[in-house]
Amino acid sequence: MPNVIDINRPGTGNLHKLLPSQGLALNRTQLDLTDVHYTVAGKQILSKVNLALHAKGITAIMGFNGAGKSILLKVMHGIVSPTRGSVHWNKEPTNAEHRLQQAMVFQKPVLLRRSVKANIDFVLKQRKSFAPATRNALLARVGLDEKYHVPARLLSGGEQQRLALARALACRPSILFLDEATASLDPASTAIIENIVHEQAVAGTKIIMVTHDAAQAARLADYIVFMDAGTITEHNPSHHFFAAPDSQAAKAYLDGRLFHHDS
């Protein structure tokens, strides 16, 4: 399926500037969620989620705590099955082959109890693409090229998250999911990860990230999906969202106010 957007631009977070003035052409999508519901222990976490995400660029999912953002990300990634509804990739139900082209970085990196290089080698071997040069390049890219033999669990929080990102990139993903990947990192580590995410988006990987950091979303994202109480209240270009959010919940969120549904 041809992409409608030329992603080879100087920066991310500016996709809307390159789009036709009539608005985003969201008709050609890579990831479609149709009537997705997710219920656990009788509690509705996601409800009537219909979402069409563009093949390229960066989409940030925002919303209050408990809005269902992380679950939505996991449903898209296929590691949580929706109670009802479907997820399609390029108009086909997502299958094992599609999912091998996705990777995810979690808020708390889960690293194998092995050295830095062994963590990368594990994925490269699993994907049958192991080559020392590939591993070395990945580690150099995240600034861990001098820590090959260090046990992964002895790295700092920022280094662990960079290793988790390198491991995700070892999967050569078409879609990269980031679940608050920089939530507990210092500004330097956050900047390194943001730069890599930006480069990856420029190279053509679709980035779908959950973040509470509005400034980060404004810096990086082309689109914002805003969630409230398990539903999507808006899906707009980033500039539109930050200038004039459609929903009251999003306005309250950006103003730093709690939102009460009866208000």
Next chain:
Amino acid sequence: MQESAINIAVNLITQGDPDLYEIIGLSLRVSLSSVALSLIFGLTLGAALATGQFRGRAVLNIIINALMSMPPVVVGLLVYLALSRSGPMGWLGLLYTPTAMIIAQTFLITPLITALSRQVIEDLYLEYKEQFASLRLTQSQRIKALLWDARYSLSTVALAGLGRALSEVGAVIIVGGNIEHLTRVMTTAIALETSKGDLALALALGMILLGLALLINILLSSLNLSARRQAYA
């Protein structure tokens, strides 16, 4: 009596008593072989129980836990019945051989290895599960990764199995018969010397057995400590 037991133990070891070394050698051979076999069966079953979702998993867990506390004499009796001349495996002619002792101890230790390894692997799997799902690992890839990453904790499980095997007497005396130069091991020798009233010799053998267990523990503890320092455990 204790001092004379110590003297006897030291003398037996330093003088290179061939009978003693034969008994120690057989004890180690039987125990290590049964632990090795139990690790093959126990780790496989433990990993399957820890990572698999199948019907009867809960029931299997209960059975394994119950088998952990099965008295050794009962295991010995069951293996005896199976290997005795009129039993279903009698034609193998294994009764009163070290092989019979290994079989009995394997039956005895496998539930212990299974239950303990299931717990170790399950704890690690809870941590890795979401990441493994994200990486789309197959069941066998998951199990291999878990076994490798839990190897230091699993060495402690193996140690617990070895401890049980080395100290076990009920099953091996029934299926081995405590035959001199053939099936006599440390524990059965201690039982025999005690029954003969030679308490000093029995105590000396007991001290050697304790020393062996201590040595194996020190080795594995050093290994685990080193792994912990490297954050691999």
